[in-house]
Every structure is written in C-alpha cells, then in structure tokens.
Amino acid sequence: MKVKKFILIIILFLSFLGIGSMLSNIQSNQADQLLEAYGLSNNTRYFKVQSKQTVGAFLRFLQKKYPKRKIQIHLASQHERNQTLIWSNHDVVTLPTENGRYFTRDDFKGKVSFAVLGQNARVKTLQVQNNQYVDLGNKYYTVIGTFKHYRQMKQNEYYLTTGPQQPTGRFKLQNYVIIIDSSVKISRQLAAHYGAKLKTPPFVKKHQNRKFSVVKEILLAIGLIIFAGSCNFFLALIDWETVKKTHLNGKLLLNWLVNRGIRIMLIELLLALAAYFFLCWRAFFSNTQHLLGLLLACWLLVSIAFTSSIFYLTRRSDPHA
Structure with a gap:
C-alpha cells in the first residue's frame, strides 16, 4: 500500500x-517579451547603414526626433560577432540572470557603459577585487550580471550599454546592424532617412507563425x-x-x-x-x-x-x- x-x-x-x-x-x-529576442517585441525590425556617424550621434537624433516615443535599440556588431550594444529611452524587460541583474533605464543615461554576459561569453574579462570587467583593448566595462542558461539564448554573446555620453557611443554606426523595437512606422521612417531597406528578423517571423x-x-x-x-x-x-x-x-x-x-x-x-x-x-x-x-x-x-x-x-x- x-x-x-x-x-x-x-x-x-x-x-x-x-x-x-x-x-x-x-x-x-x-x-511579446520574446526570450529569443532578448526582451524585444513583435514590432522589432532591423536595417544596415553606411553612415559614418557615431552611435552617440544616432541616439541623439532619436532623442530629438522622437522625444515621447518608446524606442529600444540593439546594435549587433558586424565585426565583433558576439557583441551587442543596447540602448533604450524606457524601462526594458527584465531578463533572467544567474547572478547580478539586467540593464535598467538609468544604465543608458550616464557616462559609464556596463556589461551583461552570456554563460559562455567569448570576450576577454578581468577579475579585480571580486569585480569582473570586460576588457576591450584596455578599455574596461563593469559586468553587472550573467544570464541564466536557457536554450533560447545564445550563450557566447555579451551585451554593453550605450548612450550619447558613453564610451560605446563613440563606436561607428556603420559597423553595426540596427535592430529597433518601436512602432513599425518609426522603424520605416528611420530606414528611409538612412536610405536603408527595413527587414523583419527571423525570430519575429517565427513568433508570428507560431502565435x-x-x-x-x-x-x-x-x-x-x-x-x-x-x-x-x-x-x-x-x-x-x-x-x-x-x-x-x-x-x-x-x-x-x-x-x-x-x-x-x-x-x-x-x-x-x-x-x-x-x-x-x-x-x-x-x-x-x-x-x-x-x-x-x-x-x-x-x-x-x-x-x-x-x-x-x-x-x-x-x-x-
């Protein structure tokens, strides 16, 4: 029994x-906060530009042209394959971390860039007095969190905040794929402004098909x-x-x-x-x-x-x- x-x-x-x-x-x-998209929604689109302006100049343009619209930007590097820059003018979806935390709105406003790592991030790091830093050519970015291990996430990537006043804001825009999460109308306007072709990411198409x-x-x-x-x-x-x-x-x-x-x-x-x-x-x-x-x-x-x-x-x- x-x-x-x-x-x-x-x-x-x-x-x-x-x-x-x-x-x-x-x-x-x-x-809507697709795990595959790292907090991006179904409205996400992307385009590439040849502009030589900096990331910071691009973000200042967004702030001036759309001061009251919610916009989140992910900039996927075309050269540093595992690097993504993140900026938002509003509170982003909090993604699950093994330790530490994910980015908040205030992290994009200051003059310091922060990092969040995948479990197996392919980037040089430095440990100093219990603090971890990403080392990019002797420029250091404080690691504030590490993602939990989920099959939907790419575990070898790392993410840096960016902003008009941050060190990553000096990177060249043409070196990145611009992934924008806002209204589709704004995405189309920006793509037209830069003479670029607007596209829908594969993860959004997959989500739409499986909705x-x-x-x-x-x-x-x-x-x-x-x-x-x-x-x-x-x-x-x-x-x-x-x-x-x-x-x-x-x-x-x-x-x-x-x-x-x-x-x-x-x-x-x-x-x-x-x-x-x-x-x-x-x-x-x-x-x-x-x-x-x-x-x-x-x-x-x-x-x-x-x-x-x-x-x-x-x-x-x-x-x-």
Whole structure:
C-alpha cells in the first residue's frame, strides 16, 4: 500500500511539473517579451547603414526626433560577432540572470557603459577585487550580471550599454546592424532617412507563425490535470481499502477520513509549491504569478477529485444512502 501511494504521489509531482512546463512553453512562444529576442517585441525590425556617424550621434537624433516615443535599440556588431550594444529611452524587460541583474533605464543615461554576459561569453574579462570587467583593448566595462542558461539564448554573446555620453557611443554606426523595437512606422521612417531597406528578423517571423499554435500545450496541460485527478482517485481507493479492513464506521470513520484527506491535501500542496520553485529555477516564465496561480488551481482540482472520490465510495458502501 505504502509503495503504491508513494508512486502515485511521485506521479502527481511530475504532473505538476508537466503542467507548469506547458505554461512555460506558451509564455516563451507567445509573450511579446520574446526570450529569443532578448526582451524585444513583435514590432522589432532591423536595417544596415553606411553612415559614418557615431552611435552617440544616432541616439541623439532619436532623442530629438522622437522625444515621447518608446524606442529600444540593439546594435549587433558586424565585426565583433558576439557583441551587442543596447540602448533604450524606457524601462526594458527584465531578463533572467544567474547572478547580478539586467540593464535598467538609468544604465543608458550616464557616462559609464556596463556589461551583461552570456554563460559562455567569448570576450576577454578581468577579475579585480571580486569585480569582473570586460576588457576591450584596455578599455574596461563593469559586468553587472550573467544570464541564466536557457536554450533560447545564445550563450557566447555579451551585451554593453550605450548612450550619447558613453564610451560605446563613440563606436561607428556603420559597423553595426540596427535592430529597433518601436512602432513599425518609426522603424520605416528611420530606414528611409538612412536610405536603408527595413527587414523583419527571423525570430519575429517565427513568433508570428507560431502565435496561435498553443493548442497542443493547452490540451497536454488539460490531459495532465485529468491524469493527476485520476491519481487522487486511486489514492482514495487505497484509503478506502484500509477503511474496509479496519471496519471503521460512524464518527470514527468520519474523523479518519477527514484526517487522511487533510494530510493528502497538505502533501499535495507542498508538491505544488516544490514544482513552482523548481520551475522558476529551471524554466522561463514572463510572469511567475501565472505559474503559481495555475499550480494552485491544479492542486485545488485534484483535491476536489480526492474528496469527491471519498464521498462517492462512502455513499456507495452505505446501504441506506
């Protein structure tokens, strides 16, 4: 009996993990803050220019021409293949880091450039008194964070802030692919201003094609919920076998069933919370509150399944029911 219950409880835990993983897949594929795009949205476009102006001059132009429009710029280097410069005039999507943090709006305003690294960033770094720096030709940039390891992210890249007053703002614009996340209208205007051809990144096309392809994940999640409920039905059967062997009845039977039911529900609540913390550690969620709500809802449903099963078995065995 104990072995069977243990196996069913393990299966329930795996079901919770599976349900949470389905939500992770949905949020990874559908959220505007695409993980593949490092915080860029579905409006992202890109173009290349031959202008000899600096990155700082380009950003000053943006600030002057579009002072009230939200714009985020990623500048992918065409020579330093693993380097991307980032600038934004608003708070960017906070991306998950193994340690430290991702960039904030204030990081783009000052005179100092900061760095965030991929897990296996191909760039020279220097460790000084517990502080890490990116070393680019004896110019040093403080590392403020390292990304978590996710398959959607390129692990060998590194990211630097840029701004009109920052050292990276002196880099030449023609050495970078300009990736812009704003309204498509603004992207078209900028491309026309520089006489460039505006294009849609592959990750945006992929996202657009898969935007409504979440039926499989939803059906799998529903199937896992039903499967978890079935496990609780079998747990109820096991407890009922104990009742028949001990010949409990009346108040003793009621107290025993209540105690067993509360114990099972508490164990399963702990399993749901364990699944929540494990998934937050190992999977991507644009909103972890959705995960917590989903797992608690699943716990409630499987608890109802257990209670209903006990009630059904009790009524069936009562000749006066």
